[in-house]
Each structure stands twice: as C-alpha cells, then as structure tokens.
Amino acid sequence: MESVGNVPGFEIRPASEADVPVIYSFIKKLAAYEKLTHEVVATEMLLRETLFGSLRTAEVAIGYCEEKPVGFVLFFHNYSTFLGRPGLYIEDLFVDEPYRRRGFGRALLLYVAQLANERRCGRLEWAVLDWNEPAINFYKKLGAVAMNEWTIYRVTEEALSKLAKM
Numbered sequence: 001m002e003s004v005g006n007v008p009g010f011e012i013r014p015a016s017e018a019d020v021p022v023i024y025s026f027i028k029k030l031a032a033y034e035k036l037t038h039e040v041v042a043t044e045m046l047l048r049e050t051l052f053g054s055l056r057t058a059e060v061a062i063g064y065c066e067e068k069p070v071g072f073v074l075f076f077h078n079y080s081t082f083l084g085r086p087g088l089y090i091e092d093l094f095v096d097e098p099y100r101r102r103g104f105g106r107a108l109l110l111y112v113a114q115l116a117n118e119r120r121c122g123r124l125e126w127a128v129l130d131w132n133e134p135a136i137n138f139y140k141k142l143g144a145v146a147m148n149e150w151t152i153y154r155v156t157e158e159a160l161s162k163l164a165k166m
Contacts (some may be wrong), residue, residue, distance in 0.1 A: 007103040012111045015060035015072070017052040020044050023060055026072045030094040034129060058091065061111055063104050071095035073108040075115075083122035088112055090126035109142065127152065 015023060024044050031037045050057050063071040074092045079085075090112055095105045116124045125147075128135050136146075155163050 007107050009066050010102075010104055010107055011064050012061050012108065013064065015051070015062050017048060019060070019062060019069075020048050020051070022062060022069045023047055023051070023072060023074075026069075026094050027092070029096065030092055033094070034132075061108065063095070063108050065099055065102075065104065070099040071104050071108055073112055075112050077119075077121075078125070080122050085120065085122035087121045087123040087125060088116040088119070090124070093126070105138065106142070 021044060024042065024047055027042060027047075028037070028040060031040045051060060058074055058076040060072055060074045062069050063073075071094055072092070073090060073094075075088050075090045078087045078089045080087055090109070093105060093108055095108070113124055126139075128139065130136075
C-alpha cells in the first residue's frame with residue numbers, strides 16, 4: 001500500500017487481476033457521470049485480457065478509504081518525439097461521489113505524477129470534457145494548462161476498420 005498526497009486514511013494500490021470487477025464498476029460509474037453509458041462496450045473479460053494479459057496496454061491504481069475502494073486512475077505510456085522521452089497519459093480518473101472533495105482525486109493524480117517522474121517521463125497529460133467545470137478548475141489549481149491549440153481526432157469501429165483496409 002502506498003500513501004500519497006498526505007490524505008489520512010487513504011491509500012493507493014496498483015490494481016491486480018482480482019480487481020477487475022472493481023475497475024469495471026468504476027468505469028460504469030464514470031460513464032454514467034459523463035452521460036456516456038451508451039458507449040461502454042468493455043466487459044470484465046476484455047479488461048482482464050487488456051490490463052493483465054500477455055499484452056498489457058494500460059495500468060490501473062485503486063484508491064482505498066479505510067479499505068473500501070473509492071476511486072481509480074487508469075493510465076498508459078505515450079511518447080513525445082520532440083522531447084525524445086516517454087510520457088504518461090491518464091485515460092480515466094474517478095472518485096465515487098460521496099468521497100469527492102476530500103483530496104482523493106488529487107492523491108490519485110499525484111500518484112501518477114510521481115510515477116511519471118520516477119520513470120523519467122517528459123510530460124503527464126489527460127483530457128477533460130469541456131462541460132466539466134469542477135474538473136477543469138481542479139486541474140488548473142494543480143498547475144495544468146489546457147492545450148487549446150490542439151484538436152483530438154479519433155476513428156473508431158467501422159471507420160477504423162475502413163481506414164485499416166485502405
């Protein structure tokens with residue numbers, strides 16, 4: 001167990017395969033918060049394969065308040081050609097509603113920042129929905145800067161399949 005961010009009674013642990021049901025539960029709660037439940041196609045089996053199988057694509061840490069899982073952060077390495085160094089990208093950071101505003105989200109973010117620093121990463125990045133003012137204000141207080149000059153593009157499902165066949 002690791003204590004991060006000086007939050008009494010809160011500990012962060014790297015997730016294990018046994019935590020897949022907890023991770024899946026947090027993903028569904030996050031999707032509900034973001035009004036995107038219709039986009040969740042992940043399953044526990046798929047998470048088990050992609051997070052803990054032979055080709056692990058991301059890492060997860062779970063935050064515990066007095067041994068109860070109350071939040072999670074999912075992240076993975078990316079790479080900056082300009083810096084010539086890896087980075088970490090936070091895909092999801094979520095804390096259950098009753099446990100917000102207690103420093104747990106900050107502690108989860110600091111946990112990943114410390115990992116990025118230990119791994120000699122050149123940067124730590126994440127995206128936030130433009131309507132999520134509480135999160136935007138939270139990130140700004142931590143010194144994060146919006147990358148307004150960049151637009152994220154995405155291809156998924158059928159478009160990705162078509163693109164791959166070109």
